[in-house]
Amino acid sequence: MRKLTIVRKAVLVAAVGIPHDEQAFLEYVQAGGQVETADWMPEDYRRKLIKFIEMHGNSELMGVLPEREWILRAPTLQRKLALTAKVQDEVGHAQLIYRVVEDLGKPREQCLADLVDGKAKFHNVFHYPTKTWGDVGVIAWLVDAAAIISQKALLKCSYAPYARIMKKICWEESFHILHGRDVILAMVTGTPQQFELVQEALDRWWGPLMQFHGNPISKDEDPMYLWRIKSQGNEEARQQFLEGYVPQIRELGLTVPDPKLRKRDDGVWEYTEPDWDELKHVVTGHGPKTEERLAFRRRFLEQERWVRDAVLAA
Amino acid sequence: MSEQALLGLADDELVLGWRDSEWTGIAPMLEEDVAFSSIAQNEIGHARAVYSLLSDDPDALAFDRPAEEYRCSPLVELHLLEWGHTIARRWLYEVADEIRITALKDDSHQAVAGLAAKIDREEAYHRMHAEMWHDRLREEPRFRKAVEELWPYALGVLPSELRGELVARVGLSEVEAIERGTHTAELAPLWEEMTMVRRSAPAGAQW
């Protein structure tokens, strides 16, 4: 892969007629230039863009599966409605995202086929099991919080159609965090057993949460940042998550299961180095629930092929 | 409408909403997944509204009865995780429910009649959705077969005096209905799963 240089001088190229030149395009996006679907773009940019956005779509779709079971088990009507609405939003996000990918040249059916064949990736957190109602709260509150940090940074993505859908996605995610926090609050102020359910779920989810934003590759070496597909480095996102949420977790009387976690005087959070091998192992399709969930998706995709054939042939 | 019949309506909406919510994430296309989930949520909302007419604690009514005490019709209890059957059930249920709700709008109790009118306004969109799918799939053998299989159950949604209307609208001959009052084997496992988290804490626990 060619090493891409960082442009230090802001150079504005008129939007009409982005020159068909990789270096000029790089300067254009790094100066804040926006790219639309019909614009010329370097092959590397297009490929990386599709892969990144497709992974996001896959994650939204796979994220549905751990939460779905709990819709059926929700202990009050209000929680059932709120959780169904949350999961519905994730499906809606997948629809928005796959439309963007399709307009870039990869059909939705191909994305779904690659997903269930194990050829495409999705975020680590959706490879893990959910065990209790405590997980429902932790996922809606903290996993969605970690996601929203990345998603807010994506509002500035150089590829405009993707940046535009992020507005709706971020708006809807904010409801999820409220719902998650409410579920957690009800339990930590409930019975001691309910409090324990939350603590136990937090103990299991903390590792994946710390891995969520990815390994601390420097922004200057991250092609996604150089192309301004991402506008935030991985470590920056993780620090934002810790800064925002560790105090909120602790003020409820919950313990973050990392004895090394502390905030330095200069404001930087220190923590036990996440297991990057585990992350790689999981996202390449070897998580505890990966195979089962992909098989579940595959089953329904195949079972309902006749419906798509009957309905989508215009 | 009697309290028992109202409970039957609420239980129908609760259980069907519960069944329909199971499709969230796995419907045949993403756009339909989103739309179908809204329908499921609306049904739960209707159940909640009717329970609220019958009790100060709608959650208790929804979750804290033993399975045998639910008054839902066998149609909604069936586990139909296959799209042809699911849509067949949606369509049959909407036709039957429209007949039931129309009658309810004339109920002598103002609160009941008023609620029926509200439900009816929301159901208009469910009917549009069901008709749309029915139009698309009516020539598909597996859809027609599913409608025929579910027909006896559909008749059981309504009291016998309203079944003539259902027969006229669906266009199938009347057969022996699978009546409300006994439960299928599918209700018990549904109830188990629906109440397992709630039962894990003492009564009155907050969630």
Next chain:
Amino acid sequence: MPALPVPERTPVWEVFRKEKRGAAFEHAGSVVAPDADFAEAWAREQYGRRGESVALWLVPRDAIRDVEDWADEFDLKYRRVDGYSIKARLKEARERAGTAGPR
């Protein structure tokens, strides 16, 4: 040439939404649907389930004519606001008239 690709078997419907009375319709996204009825049923929920829209327009993508280029070869600045040097001329006029100075 259409600006956006047209998938092979099912039309794409562009969705425009009006957020509140008095607002203009704005492009919100798209759904893939075989006809206007499905497009409506699906767009209603994707763009309205939280009450975020008071109205929607659904338009098949291939009904849209895309216009993206203009010729500006002869520098007709009088058609744009930046083509006028009002500030400089006003200053000169005030000086001549003796009306220049703090207001």
